[in-house]
Amino acid sequence: MEKNDEFRAIGPCTYLCPIPAVMLGCADPENGLKPNLITVAWTGIVCSKPPMLSVSLRKSRYSYDIIRRTGEFTLNLISQELCRATDFCGVKSGWDMDKFEALGLTAVAAPPLTVAPALGEAPAYLSCKVKSVTELGSHDLFLAEILEVHVADRFFRSDGSIDEPKMKLVGYVHGTYYALSDALGFFGYSVASPEAQRRRENK
Amino acid sequence: MEKNDEFRAIGPCTYLCPIPAVMLGCADPENGLKPNLITVAWTGIVCSKPPMLSVSLRKSRYSYDIIRRTGEFTLNLISQELCRATDFCGVKSGWDMDKFEALGLTAVAAPPLTVAPALGEAPAYLSCKVKSVTELGSHDLFLAEILEVHVADRFFRSDGSIDEPKMKLVGYVHGTYYALSDALGFFGYSVASPEAQRRRENK
Numbered sequence: 315m316e317k318n319d320e321f322r323a324i325g326p327c328t329y330l331c332p333i334p335a336v337m338l339g340c341a342d343p344e345n346g347l348k349p350n351l352i353t354v355a356w357t358g359i360v361c362s363k364p365p366m367l368s369v370s371l372r373k374s375r376y377s378y379d380i381i382r383r384t385g386e387f388t389l390n391l392i393s394q395e396l397c398r399a400t401d402f403c404g405v406k407s408g409w410d411m412d413k414f415e416a417l418g419l420t421a422v423a424a425p426p427l428t429v430a431p432a433l434g435e436a437p438a439y440l441s442c443k444v445k446s447v448t449e450l451g452s453h454d455l456f457l458a459e460i461l462e463v464h465v466a467d468r469f470f471r472s473d474g475s476i477d478e479p480k481m482k483l484v485g486y487v488h489g490t491y492y493a494l495s496d497a498l499g500f501f502g503y504s505v506a507s508p509e510a511q512r513r514r515e516n517k
Numbered sequence: 518m519e520k521n522d523e524f525r526a527i528g529p530c531t532y533l534c535p536i537p538a539v540m541l542g543c544a545d546p547e548n549g550l551k552p553n554l555i556t557v558a559w560t561g562i563v564c565s566k567p568p569m570l571s572v573s574l575r576k577s578r579y580s581y582d583i584i585r586r587t588g589e590f591t592l593n594l595i596s597q598e599l600c601r602a603t604d605f606c607g608v609k610s611g612w613d614m615d616k617f618e619a620l621g622l623t624a625v626a627a628p629p630l631t632v633a634p635a636l637g638e639a640p641a642y643l644s645c646k647v648k649s650v651t652e653l654g655s656h657d658l659f660l661a662e663i664l665e666v667h668v669a670d671r672f673f674r675s676d677g678s679i680d681e682p683k684m685k686l687v688g689y690v691h692g693t694y695y696a697l698s699d700a701l702g703f704f705g706y707s708v709a710s711p712e713a714q715r716r717r718e719n720k
Binding site: 315316317318320321322323324325326327328329330331332333334336349355356357358359360361362363364365366367368370389391394397398399401402404405406420421422423424425431432434438439440450451452453455457459460461462463464465466467468470476478483484485487488489490491492493494495496497498499500501502503504505 | 624641
């Protein structure tokens with residue numbers, strides 16, 4: 315094994331990137347089911363069958379108790395047009411305002427969930443049910459099952475496939491939001507036959 | 518709450534995006550510490566203090582037993598130049614080949630880890646120690662503490678800050694790798710004063 319003398323240590327930190335920056339939707343049962351949005355970057359897929367993801371939250375966040383009580387939330391993918399609102403929902407607290415109202419955004423029903431809203435302006439959203447909560451330190455880890463996924467009608471092609479480039483998704487890199495641009499390849503492209511390659515890329 | 522009649526259900530699935538596609542490095546104690554790389558997209562940050570992340574793996578993967586036995590691994594960020602290798606390491610198995618050798622890649626020491634290698638060609642890597650393993654279904658969830666982060670020398674600016682756009686990072690969207698392009702804003706930009714905005718953007 316070679317030495318790592320072309321690298322510099324920057325200390326232990328959360329330097330995984332790019333990661334998602336998505337808007338979590340929930341509704342406050344203590345407050346007339348007031349809908350709230352909070353931006354989370356500490357999230358990721360943890361299982362394929364059943365489909366599950368993780369979300370980590372500080373106990374001090376307004377949404378923390380809501381999610382513990384209701385056991386459900388949505389994760390809303392974000393487009394470039396939603397980037398400023400996403401940032402706003404990561405900085406401002408639901409203790410102080412109705413963020414849907416402040417941003418002129420729309421809360422829509424998120425079946426099969428009963429109380430948590432989805433973001434009507436999102437390109438897609440995941441309806442999630444909490445399975446466990448674990449204390450880790452600054453953050454508690456929520457593991458949740460993805461019960462359903464909804465994609466906005468406008469992103470379906472006529473053949474029923476989903477036009478993800480059209481979503482203009484946003485990635486988060488160590489404190490900065492970035493636009494996604496060119497597709498570099500599909501899963502398996504490094505070993506695909508030229509014919510499979512053509513078939514897939516013409517889709 | 519409004520109806521969601523502008524959305525179409527696509528069934529429960531792992532539709533969180535973009536997510537990272539990173540190369541996990543480990544070394545096989547049963548096989549002369551042969552280094553291995555496996556691509557993981559089921560990963561995310563789960564805690565800030567201590568810095569922790571999750572990685573989910575199927576029990577059948579070559580790297581699964583290695584990580585359980587050694588309790589350590591690296592996560593290597595990937596650049597566009599590494600995209601094809603990343604895909605290859607997600608498709609091919611360490612049971613069948615030495616992927617470092619097959620791809621002409623370099624295994625480097627990853628202090629403070631003792632056996633797991635980092636990828637010398639990566640723009641940055643995280644040295645991780647396993648804290649727990651939980652069965653979820655198709656995948657087991659590894660929670661790990663990030664003990665150290667190394668960034669390649671060539672990405673430091675003269676003022677010591679890190680030039681992340683130069684890394685040309687790659688995001689993963691539902692089976693396709695995408696290049697990251699323009700920065701859209703920094704965390705807090707939606708509420709920053711014009712002066713703070715200028716200061717930050719000139720950095």
